[in-house]
Amino acid sequence: MKIGIDFDDCLADYCKVLIDHYNKIDGTSYKIEDAITWDLGYLWGMDEKSAIDRCINFYPKEKGIEILPVYGAIEAINKLKKNELIIITGRPDTTLNFVVEWLQKHSINVFSKIIFSNQFNGEKRGKAEICKDEEVEVFIDDHLGNVINTSKTGIKCFLMDMPWNQGDIPSTVERVESWDEIVERINK
Numbered sequence: 001m002k003i004g005i006d007f008d009d010c011l012a013d014y015c016k017v018l019i020d021h022y023n024k025i026d027g028t029s030y031k032i033e034d035a036i037t038w039d040l041g042y043l044w045g046m047d048e049k050s051a052i053d054r055c056i057n058f059y060p061k062e063k064g065i066e067i068l069p070v071y072g073a074i075e076a077i078n079k080l081k082k083n084e085l086i087i088i089t090g091r092p093d094t095t096l097n098f099v100v101e102w103l104q105k106h107s108i109n110v111f112s113k114i115i116f117s118n119q120f121n122g123e124k125r126g127k128a129e130i131c132k133d134e135e136v137e138v139f140i141d142d143h144l145g146n147v148i149n150t151s152k153t154g155i156k157c158f159l160m161d162m163p164w165n166q167g168d169i170p171s172t173v174e175r176v177e178s179w180d181e182i183v184e185r186i187n188k
């Protein structure tokens with residue numbers, strides 16, 4: 001089975017680090033629980049476009065900052081490695097080195113491919129299209145829109161439960177609270 005896995009907030013505990021970074025600059029103390037929508041502009045007091053620019057501006061800075069793996073992610077992907085695993089991320093492809101080094105640092109060598117959709121900058125194919133083109137059978141992401149769109153193509157989707165993806169989901173999507181749950185449901 002071929003499984004597509006998002007990078008940020010599925011493998012790497014990213015949003016927390018992003019929020020902490022701007023807490024220091026803004027003198028705020030937001031926590032991950034405060035990130036109740038995908039657009040962090042409401043936290044930072046700016047429009048969505050400016051908030052996206054902040055996310056883009058953070059990419060070159062992330063190299064010097066420790067971004068831990070999501071709890072249970074490494075154990076889980078090792079349990080799933082008899083499948084073909086690929087990363088499908090919305091990141092810009094300019095972060096390829098960061099992603100590769102992060103995987104090496106955490107001794108993760110189970111992925112056969114990393115695909116960057118460049119979500120913030122001239123995205124040519126959305127994740128749903130990429131999943132279809134790659135003939136992925138299972139897709140795991142924390143972005144509500146991505147899993148909804150991908151599930152419409154008939155691909156089995158798991159939504160990693162996060163403060164920013166609350167709300168109704170189609171019956172074709174399974175909300176999961178941990179990597180253990182994903183492994184259990186895939187291996188069922």
Ligand SMILES: [Mg+2]
Nearest residue numbers: 006008009142
């Ligand atoms: Mg993500």
